[in-house]
Amino acid sequence: MTKQKQLAVFLIAAIVLIALPLFAQQMGQGPVRIMALAMLYVLLALGLNIVVGYAGLLDLGYVAFYAVGAYMYALLASPHLAENFEGFKAMFPNGLHTPIWLVIPLGAGLAAFAGVLLGMPVLKLRGDYLAIVTLGFGEIIRVFLNNLEHPVNITNGPRGLDRIDPMNLFGFSFGKAIEIGDFRIPSVTLYYWLFLALVVGSLLVCYRLETSRIGRAWMAIREDEIAAKAMGINTRNMKLLAFGMGATFGGVSGAMFAAFQGFVSPESFSLMESVMIVAMVVVGGIGHLPGVILGALLLAILPEALRYVAGDVQNLTGGRIDSSILRQLLIALAMVVVMLLRPRGLWPSSEHGKAAPSPVTK
Amino acid sequence: MDIFFQQIINGLVLGSMYALVALGYTMVYGIINLINFAHGEVLMVGALTSWTVVSALEGSGLPGWVLLVISIPISIVVCSALNFSIEKVAYRPLRNAPRLAPLITAMGMSLLLQTLAMIVWKPNPKPYPILIASEPINLGGPVISIVQCLILGLTAVILAALMYLVNRTKLGRAMRATAENPRVAALMGVKPDMVISATFIIGAALAAVAGIMWAANYGTVQHSMGFLPGLKAFTAAVLGGIGNLAGAVVGGILLGLVEAIGAGYLGELTGGVLGSHYADIFAFIALILVLTLRPSGLLGERVADRA
Numbered sequence: 001m002t003k004q005k006q007l008a009v010f011l012i013a014a015i016v017l018i019a020l021p022l023f024a025q026q027m028g029q030g031p032v033r034i035m036a037l038a039m040l041y042v043l044l045a046l047g048l049n050i051v052v053g054y055a056g057l058l059d060l061g062y063v064a065f066y067a068v069g070a071y072m073y074a075l076l077a078s079p080h081l082a083e084n085f086e087g088f089k090a091m092f093p094n095g096l097h098t099p100i101w102l103v104i105p106l107g108a109g110l111a112a113f114a115g116v117l118l119g120m121p122v123l124k125l126r127g128d129y130l131a132i133v134t135l136g137f138g139e140i141i142r143v144f145l146n147n148l149e150h151p152v153n154i155t156n157g158p159r160g161l162d163r164i165d166p167m168n169l170f171g172f173s174f175g176k177a178i179e180i181g182d183f184r185i186p187s188v189t190l191y192y193w194l195f196l197a198l199v200v201g202s203l204l205v206c207y208r209l210e211t212s213r214i215g216r217a218w219m220a221i222r223e224d225e226i227a228a229k230a231m232g233i234n235t236r237n238m239k240l241l242a243f244g245m246g247a248t249f250g251g252v253s254g255a256m257f258a259a260f261q262g263f264v265s266p267e268s269f270s271l272m273e274s275v276m277i278v279a280m281v282v283v284g285g286i287g288h289l290p291g292v293i294l295g296a297l298l299l300a301i302l303p304e305a306l307r308y309v310a311g312d313v314q315n316l317t318g319g320r321i322d323s324s325i326l327r328q329l330l331i332a333l334a335m336v337v338v339m340l341l342r343p344r345g346l347w348p349s350s351e352h353g354k355a356a357p358s359p360v361t362k
Numbered sequence: 363m364d365i366f367f368q369q370i371i372n373g374l375v376l377g378s379m380y381a382l383v384a385l386g387y388t389m390v391y392g393i394i395n396l397i398n399f400a401h402g403e404v405l406m407v408g409a410l411t412s413w414t415v416v417s418a419l420e421g422s423g424l425p426g427w428v429l430l431v432i433s434i435p436i437s438i439v440v441c442s443a444l445n446f447s448i449e450k451v452a453y454r455p456l457r458n459a460p461r462l463a464p465l466i467t468a469m470g471m472s473l474l475l476q477t478l479a480m481i482v483w484k485p486n487p488k489p490y491p492i493l494i495a496s497e498p499i500n501l502g503g504p505v506i507s508i509v510q511c512l513i514l515g516l517t518a519v520i521l522a523a524l525m526y527l528v529n530r531t532k533l534g535r536a537m538r539a540t541a542e543n544p545r546v547a548a549l550m551g552v553k554p555d556m557v558i559s560a561t562f563i564i565g566a567a568l569a570a571v572a573g574i575m576w577a578a579n580y581g582t583v584q585h586s587m588g589f590l591p592g593l594k595a596f597t598a599a600v601l602g603g604i605g606n607l608a609g610a611v612v613g614g615i616l617l618g619l620v621e622a623i624g625a626g627y628l629g630e631l632t633g634g635v636l637g638s639h640y641a642d643i644f645a646f647i648a649l650i651l652v653l654t655l656r657p658s659g660l661l662g663e664r665v666a667d668r669a
Contacts, residue, residue, distance in 0.1 A: 058465070121653075121654040122650065122653065122654070125657055129600060129657070131397065131465070132596060136650065137646070139642065139646060140643045140646050143639075143643050144643075275473065278466070282463070286460075317481075320481050320484070325480055325485075329474070329481075331470075333470070335467065335470025336467050336471060336474060339456065339464075340455055343456055343460055344460060
């Protein structure tokens with residue numbers, strides 16, 4: 001393909017992606033919402049891909065970092081703290097409304113810190129142990145979110161935090177619809193564009209990382225840690241970096257999620273979510289950016305889209321299969337079937353991910 | 363002091379259930395290096411099957427213990443068949459695939475079983491009937507119920523039988539050989555596929571028994587009941603050193619004790635700041651500590667990291 005042709009394809013794709021919600025919103029907010037959430041999942045999958053795909057560290061508690069980012073945003077941009085603490089109330093009588101330029105770096109930083117903190121003791125473990133420890137870490141965070149309302153109410157327990165400020169950029173609020181003449185662009189569409197922009201940005205970061213010295217070091221560790229060490233790679237620091245970097249993505253996505261929903265509760269950060277994100281990365285094609293995006297879009301959109309046929313299924317099965325059960329069933333089946341038919345994912349990379357050919361002489 | 367002994371009893375009961383499930387994890391991991399995430403769901407299926415059998419026969423006027431005795435073998439057969447087919451369908455084709463692939467199918471299987479259970483048995487929690495009603499036995503302060511006595515006794519018998527099976531029989535020797543080195547074992551006339559199937563069947567039988575114990579002890583069954591015990595049992599297996607049968611038992615009982623004692627005293631020790639609902643995180647904190655200080659588990663051998 002010539003450079004001009006590439007540019008043309010790129011431009012068309014960009015226009016389609018940007019214009020898509022304008023058409024979808026004619027069918028109501030539902031489809032646009034699903035698209036925005038799918039973008040958020042792409043963001044999460046890209047972050048996890050750094051940890052699992054590049055560095056080869058299986059992280060089953062990724063949702064913990066997502067939760068850290070979300071709760072950070074929720075606490076600093078909602079009336080909750082001011083309502084429950086006298087000190088805050090004296091300082092911020094209208095509730096805390098920290099600007100996003102402060103909250104998002106804070107959320108990302110805290111998530112990265114949590115990642116490094118968790119990584120420090122556990123990164124020397126063998127792969128499967130790492131999986132189970134990170135899984136435990138995710139559960140620990142969830143238990144704390146569920147219970148930190150007593151004796152001092154920090155997270156508001158299972159009821160979650162609500163009345164969270166919408167995203168606000170240079171005085172432009174994403175929470176309100178904008179109207180141009182007769183044409184109305186609802187808030188979900190605005191969020192979709194925001195998330196799309198973030199995905200494009202992250203994609204650039206990931207792509208550059210992949211071909212950088214750091215990315216190559218990660219892949220070397222993934223293929224053979226001992227050999228990587230022998231080549232002079234500081235494997236410990238590199239793994240910590242991968243963990244921290246992945247966690248940062250999680251933290252930012254979490255903050256976005258909180259602003260988008262306006263409400264966070266521990267229920268959104270269950271193990272099921274972690275499994276979902278891992279499934280997206282692995283089903284799509286581990287360590288391969290187009291594959292990861294495909295996996296995330298597929299697993300995020302397909303089950304939601306199939307909800308529209310759930311009514312018929314529900315009638316057919318006498319109410320035994322409702323839409324949420326159907327969704328779970330489809331995700332589970334997708335995980336099993338895709339792995340059985342294509343163990344390296346739907347769209348695997350052609351060069352990486354393969355073990356070196358065994359040294360057999362012809 | 364009474365509280366202390368009471369918590370020890372509770373911990374032992376909890377720990378023996380963990381141990382039974384942990385054995386299933388550790389045997390499978392020892393042989394094919396796979397975390398069988400669906401194992402906790404096998405426990406759930408065992409409990410729900412037994413619930414179905416018991417509630418179907420409840421009107422027949424048979425005494426409770428007869429119902430229990432009837433339901434145990436039925437659950438064992440159902441779970442064994444289930445685990446056997448899971449291995450055959452979902453794990454066997456992936457034996458030489460990239461390491462993450464079977465792990466993902468295992469997680470998918472776990473989710474699939476939970477969802478199917480939700481469809482078959484409906485999502486609501488169901489009360490498990492009290493089959494052996496009795497006054498709890500007073501041990502001079504702490505009390506123990508008949509069901510708890512039975513759990514402890516049955517666990518001891520099962521463990522003894524399993525030790526005999528693994529250490530004294532031909533199948534056990536084949537299992538140990540396959541765990542050590544499947545290729546060499548195959549050269550010696552062991553059929554690895556057969557041994558792996560047998561391992562899954564034995565593990566499922568243990569999980570089925572543990573599931574019925576769980577249901578009888580806590581009195582409720584639900585499609586999601588298998589997840590947390592499964593997770594903690596795996597923790598127990600790692601705690602004791604994965605792949606090591608004695609380690610799984612030690613790890614399970616230790617974990618049960620830590621959890622029960624922790625839950626009993628946490629509120630008191632921290633002046634009511636942290637309550638017993640934090641009990642669930644003990645398992646994970648213990649796991650992180652053990653793995654940091656002794657990565658191969660309490661009884662595990664030091665294994666070189668495989669590239």
